[in-house]
Amino acid sequence: MLGGGSWATALTKILSENGSCVHWWMRGKDDVQHLLRTRHNPRYLSSVALDLDRVLPTTDLKEAVAAADWLVLAVPAAFVQSALDKLDRDALKGKRIISAIKGMIPGKNVLVTDYVAERFRLPHTRLGVVAGPCHAEEVALEKQSYLTIGSPDAELAEDFCRLLRNRYVKANPAADLDGIEYCAVMKNIIALTGGIAHGLGYGDNFQAVLVSNAVQEMRRFAHALNPEPRDLSGSAYLGDLLVTAYSQFSRNRTFGSMVGRGYSVKSAQMEMNMIAEGYYAVKSIHEINRKLQVSMPITTAAYNILYEKISPATEIDLLKEKLK
Numbered sequence: 293m294l295g296g297g298s299w300a301t302a303l304t305k306i307l308s309e310n311g312s313c314v315h316w317w318m319r320g321k322d323d324v325q326h327l328l329r330t331r332h333n334p335r336y337l338s339s340v341a342l343d344l345d346r347v348l349p350t351t352d353l354k355e356a357v358a359a360a361d362w363l364v365l366a367v368p369a370a371f372v373q374s375a376l377d378k379l380d381r382d383a384l385k386g387k388r389i390i391s392a393i394k395g396m397i398p399g400k401n402v403l404v405t406d407y408v409a410e411r412f413r414l415p416h417t418r419l420g421v422v423a424g425p426c427h428a429e430e431v432a433l434e435k436q437s438y439l440t441i442g443s444p445d446a447e448l449a450e451d452f453c454r455l456l457r458n459r460y461v462k463a464n465p466a467a468d469l470d471g472i473e474y475c476a477v478m479k480n481i482i483a484l485t486g487g488i489a490h491g492l493g494y495g496d497n498f499q500a501v502l503v504s505n506a507v508q509e510m511r512r513f514a515h516a517l518n519p520e521p522r523d524l525s526g527s528a529y530l531g532d533l534l535v536t537a538y539s540q541f542s543r544n545r546t547f548g549s550m551v552g553r554g555y556s557v558k559s560a561q562m563e564m565n566m567i568a569e570g571y572y573a574v575k576s577i578h579e580i581n582r583k584l585q586v587s588m589p590i591t592t593a594a595y596n597i598l599y600e601k602i603s604p605a606t607e608i609d610l611l612k613e614k615l616k
């Protein structure tokens with residue numbers, strides 16, 4: 293498990309309680325020591341008690357990777373490159389890789405699975421994603437949750453589903469790796485924009501129209517990238533959009549709401565102490581769309597607010613004329 297945040301903690305809980313041994317890399321020495329002393333991750337999901345017979349925290353990435361059959365990536369996308377660049381190109385040979393990240397590599401504007409495939413010379417059949425509407429905070433509370441494992445390799449997807457399934461987690465395999473991964477990136481942008489509108493005082497009526505227009509925006513973009521038929525009403529697509537757009541736990545909605553209320557990007561980021569992937573994703577998707585030229589009014593509005601410094605009130609005022 294790579295990453296010491298909320299989602300890494302939640303997935304470590306699920307996997308270890310199901311019997312897997314988890315070699316868990318996190319960057320902070322103090323966090324590892326705290327975990328070894330108390331069984332709790334000090335700063336994320338700190339209510340979760342972990343079984344140290346099966347959870348082995350370390351700051352030594354090479355050691356953790358060498359010991360594992362599966363590599364689960366759960367650091368925010370912005371830090372994937374710096375973490376993985378410590379590994380040799382052959383370090384992942386023979387392993388199966390699952391990205392639990394809902395973001396793109398900033399600057400390169402590529403999906404995490406594409407980056408890993410290229411960097412470590414792996415076929416996509418060695419890779420998968422964990423998707424679906426699932427907040428780490430609800431895993432900590434053992435609330436009924438659903439995950440989708442997307443991979444072009446049906447056996448890999450089913451094998452990882454089997455590692456996840458338990459009393460409160462249902463997991464289903466799916467073949468659409470790219471579509472699921474892109475939609476998981478885009479739903480963060482939508483939730484962030486909904487948060488901005490909420491922060492400005494827009495209500496549920498506007499939010500519902502924003503989300504339904506967002507589904508069409510996601511469909512247009514995903515189709516332009518890869519026109520394979522996909523049913524966006526599935527829980528890995530629409531379900532994930534809904535949970536992020538409406539949940540009290542959503543980082544992206546919370547971040548957007550702060551921006552709508554007048555926080556600068558920097559102060560919102562500092563106050564949250566968690567990462568809103570949508571902030572980085574807006575730039576990547578906007579830049580990819582320069583070539584594709586798909587109509588994406590919601591993403592454009594978010595980009596103009598976050599990167600062009602247009603006032604949120606002005607931009608959402610313009611967006612409101614484009615929604616139907």
Ligand SMILES: NC(=O)C1=CN([C@@H]2O[C@H](COP(=O)(O)OP(=O)(O)OC[C@H]3O[C@@H](n4cnc5c(N)ncnc54)[C@H](OP(=O)(O)O)[C@@H]3O)[C@@H](O)[C@H]2O)C=CC1
Nearest residue numbers: 296297298299300366367368371393394427428566567569
């Ligand atoms: N939280 C959730 O419910 C879900 C999250 N995801 C995805 O999981 C991924 C991880 O998110 P999540 O667990 O929520 O993250 P959190 O916001 O909970 O934690 C932030 C993580 O980022 C690390 N970090 C912050 N700054 C840096 C840096 N400069 N270099 C390296 N690491 C840094 C933190 O490490 P440190 O503590 O050492 O600062 C911490 O591990 C994201 O892609 C997210 O979209 C997917 C589904 C559900």
Ligand SMILES: O=C(CO)COP(=O)(O)O
Nearest residue numbers: 425426536541542543544
């Ligand atoms: O992707 C997630 C839940 O599926 C986490 O992102 P949010 O916290 O913004 O909802």
